[in-house]
Amino acid sequence: MNDEKLGIIYHEMAEVVVDTIPEKWSKVYLYGEIVEGSQTAYFYYYPEGNDKHVYSHDIPEISTISEREYSEKWHQLIDIIQELWAEFKDNDQEPWTNFTLTLDSSGKFKMDFNYDDLSNADLHERKTIWKYKYLGVIPKSNSGKKHLEKYLETLEREKE
Numbered sequence: 001m002n003d004e005k006l007g008i009i010y011h012e013m014a015e016v017v018v019d020t021i022p023e024k025w026s027k028v029y030l031y032g033e034i035v036e037g038s039q040t041a042y043f044y045y046y047p048e049g050n051d052k053h054v055y056s057h058d059i060p061e062i063s064t065i066s067e068r069e070y071s072e073k074w075h076q077l078i079d080i081i082q083e084l085w086a087e088f089k090d091n092d093q094e095p096w097t098n099f100t101l102t103l104d105s106s107g108k109f110k111m112d113f114n115y116d117d118l119s120n121a122d123l124h125e126r127k128t129i130w131k132y133k134y135l136g137v138i139p140k141s142n143s144g145k146k147h148l149e150k151y152l153e154t155l156e157r158e159k160e
Contacts, residue, residue, distance in 0.1 A: 005087060010111070013080045014103055017043055020056065020073045022063035024048040026105050029134045031127075032081040033098035035118050041077050044135055048105070053135055098126075100134060122147075 017030055030043040044053040054062070060070045089095045096113040103109045118126070125147040131137040132148055139145050 002087075002091070006084075009080060009084045009087060010101070010109065013077065013084070013101065014109060016073055016077045016080060017045075017056075017101075017103070020059060020065070020070065020077075021045050022059060022065055024105075026050075028101075028103045029053075030101040030103070031098065031130055032077075032084075032101070033118070033126075034081065034085045034095075035097055039078055039081060040123075041074065041081055044131075100130070102134070125151075 013030070017028055018025075021028070024047065025045045026048050028043055028045040030041065032041045033039060043056040045056070046053050056074075057070075059065055060067045084099075085095060094115055096115055097118045098114045098116075100112045100114075101109060102112075124143065128139050128144045128147045129151045132139070132151075139148055
């Protein structure tokens, strides 16, 4: 695996995310996913001096960035995520199904790759668990609470 190439891809990914955020920020959590025939990405960021996160797909509603501009940035991000996935595959690495990039405003970043089979996984369930794990968000909906309870029970069983 070419570390220099990975560094360039990570930098491009972070650059697109940072360019999308319409204000000063302190931390970003980006979720990217590629499974057979489908890919998605979204992120949450914390505005500087604020402990309430902002969902990336809400940016056009809360800022001067238009839907079209946001969509272009999102498609750029998806292209870079696909490039990252191809880099793993082309270098005979096990292709991941999703990842989380954690980035702070000082430039420090961390990548967490996940290799779970997501073919039967529910998108709402995955997002609920991800938000709990990375953002500490407890779901308000009954279905979200059930997904989280099931996940936490599974973690407890794995510890035993």
